[in-house]
Amino acid sequence: MKLNRRGFLKFSGVATTAALVGTPGKTQASELQKDHSKEFGCLVDTTLCVGCRKCEEACNERHHLPQPKISFEEMTVLENERRMDETSYTVVNKYYPENIGSLTWRTHPVFVKFQCMHCNDPSCVSACIVGALTKELDGSVIYDKEKCIGCRYCMVACPFQVPAYEYAEPLTPRVMKCTLCHEYLKQGELPACAQVCPREAIVFGKKAELLELARWKMKRYPGKYVDHIYGEHEVGGTSWIYLASEPFKTIGFPVLDSSAPPRLTEAIQHGLFQYFAAPIGLFVALGGVMKFSSFLQHDKTVRKNQSSGGKQ
Ligand code: SF4
Ligand code: SF4
Ligand code: SF4
Structure with missing residues (x-):
């Protein structure tokens, strides 16, 4: 199994990528395809990442996002856990898992x-009542600002708390999030982050091949990784999957069930609209449903686990 420069599974072929994503289709959550193996995604090997923030910078440039107040060269920002926001589709965080040992952890x-x-089965798509978010056949979940009515149900529904809203934009606020560089994949280009990563910590390819690569790495380097590919099963599977040397709950990942929440959010939506419930009712209901996966709860879990130093 070979990687070419940069971060692309060679046997997938860039031309193939362009051909496959050149005529993208859209699917609503209720009619999502069952087989996601041919969709594209990325494998992040966190053991290779050095926190250089080049991926953040490349993403910012490609998508013409606002320049951050603090330069991408500044590494002290890594000392505080950050979230994506309306100006950044991706962030890199630094964690100090306690089980590394007190003498070396820093x-x-x-x-x-x-x-x-x-x-694979996105809650945001399911929650959007006007179809402004769609799951494309290439695997990406993309946003259409022309359809969006600004209800922000997608923000409540997302189990990873990803979508951000341009609150400071008075006239045409948008929901902002990573696009998997969908519009560039169609031209045969890689996601900017995968393209730029100097460590090839981000590998782009077909999901089935990424899973194969992840399993190969785990077998090839016994003891290097925890026995868990994050995103293989969480919320029904995701197009971004991760390998790590530490339990995922100690490095910022929420502990999530393998079933996708959309079915639940859809049921509530349909129920509420059937009985003409006000949109605010839907917002409150969705908030209640998705609360189990909120990062607030996740933070508590992380703190609890870090204080006990337990392994996943
Ligand atoms: S560019 Fe690669 S090595 Fe640098 S922070 Fe991003 S993922 Fe990590
Ligand atoms: S992570 Fe959140 S925003 Fe992204 S596809 Fe999943 S539900 Fe939607
Ligand atoms: S895939 Fe594209 S939009 Fe998503 S984080 Fe990477 S560079 Fe940014």
């Missing part, structure tokens, strides 16, 4: 890049 942090996970 010299062996774990860096993790976060962005939209492009879920």
